[in-house]
Amino acid sequence: MTRDWARGLGDGTRCVHSGLADPVVGEPLLAGPVFATAYHLNGSSRRSEPDYYARAGNPTWRALETAIGELDGGQCVLFPSGMAAISTLLRTVLHYGDTVVIPSDGYFATRTFVAEELAALALTVLEVPTTGSWPDFDGVRLVLLETPSNPWLDVCDIQSLVDRAHAAGALVAVDNTTATPLGQQPLALGADFVVASDSKALTGHSDILMGHVSTVDSVLADRLRKARTLGGAVPAPFETWLAHRSLGTLDLRLARQSSNAAALAEALLAHPAVRTVRWPGLPGDPAHELARRQMRRFPGVVTIELADAETADRFVAAARLVAAATSFGGLHTTGDRRAQWGDPVPEGLVRLSVGCEDPDDLVADVIQALDAVVT
Known part of the structure; x- marks a missing residue:
């Protein structure tokens, strides 16, 4: 075979x-x-x-x-x-x-x-x-x-x-x-x-x-x-x-998701609503140096921490290209507030599974959704 x-x-x-x-x-x-x-x-x-x-x-x-x-x-x-x-x-x-x-x-x-x-x-x-x-x-x-x-x-x-x-x-x-x-x-x-x-x-x-x-x-x-x-x-x-x-499309999908995650993580670092951004591909991330040596490519998942559960839920609701879903790794960008499942993490933590959308569209949509929760 x-x-x-x-x-x-x-x-x-x-x-x-x-x-x-x-x-x-x-x-x-x-x-x-x-x-x-x-x-x-x-x-x-x-x-x-x-x-x-x-x-x-x-x-x-x-x-x-x-x-x-x-x-x-x-x-x-x-x-x-x-x-x-x-x-x-x-x-x-x-x-x-x-x-x-x-x-x-x-x-x-x-x-x-x-x-x-x-x-x-x-x-x-x-x-x-x-x-x-x-x-x-x-x-x-x-x-x-x-x-x-x-x-x-x-x-x-x-x-x-x-x-x-x-x-x-x-x-x-x-x-x-x-x-x-x-x-x-x-x-x-x-x-x-x-x-x-x-x-x-x-x-x-x-x-x-x-x-x-x-x-x-x-x-x-x-x-x-x-x-x-x-x-x-x-x-x-x-x-x-x-x-x-x-x-058969794994290589193509991961390449797009990883590049989208890089663009999104960089944009999120500068937003006042975001307390923490975690992505191993960021040079300043605590995991970066080890991940750079050990991994062949960085994942299409970005984790952020917002103020609280209400802020996190409002953010996902305001996004047009981010669907609320608990799985990850798919073509479509999704967001999951992990604390809702009993995971011992901050209430405002959102795991973003970055999809294969156009990077400019995705970054713009996430930023407008974050803007909506701080205005």
């Missing part, structure tokens, strides 16, 4: 060609989704073919897994959502009485899952902000990193933490949702797993739920596939096909 000649080529080429079979006359470049639940067997063994039942395997999954795996630099295991991916990873790796390190400033649902759904495992949970200070990893089973963090966009040194964790015998997983494989390569930096919500920038059209875990360890990949089969956390073929179709 993979095109070996595409390895080492540019991001745009790999996004367009990864996971595709060699072209066949009279057939589409990307084969349509396979919807079957029952497959013909060869008569010798029910497991002798890759597809014997749709919960265990599907050719549409494998095509997308090959594509994402090529971009991540490992073996990809696909899931129906980002939470299905991270929850299956945690359930597979963690055992009774283990110690796990998780980001205190990362995605709040991950922390909630560990605290509530994994409570029966009697885990020792160490919550650490992305910027540290990091504990001694002796006795730790898993270190989960999220960089850039959501929503503050702080960054941690993946390779340094991987070296420390591995020296202590711990595994490392990196939530790469915000960066995407084109922005950051955790597996190349030594991480054992990369996990992501592909509902966000990877598919980028705000119409698909999807997630994945990638690893360079085939044994760990097989454990994840078995957990997926037994747990039933399987993606639907049509959504998988849509995700693969969307992947």
Whole structure:
């Protein structure tokens, strides 16, 4: 299924060609989704073919897994959502009485899952902000990193933490949702797993739920596939096909979103209604120097802090090109006041997911909306 000649080529080429079979006359470049639940067997063994039942395997999954795996630099295991991916990873790796390190400033649902759904495992949970200070990893089973963090966009040194964790015998997983494989390569930096919500920038059209875990360890990949089969956390073929179709424009979308984020972040710095602007691409941002060394491109997400919840809500309502939405990474610019979901952040914090609009139009619209809340 993979095109070996595409390895080492540019991001745009790999996004367009990864996971595709060699072209066949009279057939589409990307084969349509396979919807079957029952497959013909060869008569010798029910497991002798890759597809014997749709919960265990599907050719549409494998095509997308090959594509994402090529971009991540490992073996990809696909899931129906980002939470299905991270929850299956945690359930597979963690055992009774283990110690796990998780980001205190990362995605709040991950922390909630560990605290509530994994409570029966009697885990020792160490919550650490992305910027540290990091504990001694002796006795730790898993270190989960999220960089850039959501929503503050702080960054941690993946390779340094991987070296420390591995020296202590711990595994490392990196939530790469915000960066995407084109922005950051955790597996190349030594991480054992990369996990992501592909509902966000990877598919980028705000119409698909999807997630994945990638690893360079085939044994760990097989454990994840078995957990997926037994747990039933399987993606639907049509959504998988849509995700693969969307992947072809990832390089183009990220380039526009990143350049738009740069223009918007610069404009926001000068506005009196904005207390704080966070974007790793800004030279003055606390995360900039590390992000510049570690990341291949900066994300299309800008986080700002306004005076309070009312100001934030009025700002989003006044904007014509910024829709109120809680996901991010899509074509359309959206704003989300994160505190409304119980995230422990200032009430006026707004995470802006910068879309693919014309940069001049977008900056002008955001500035007029901010002007409206201070007049």
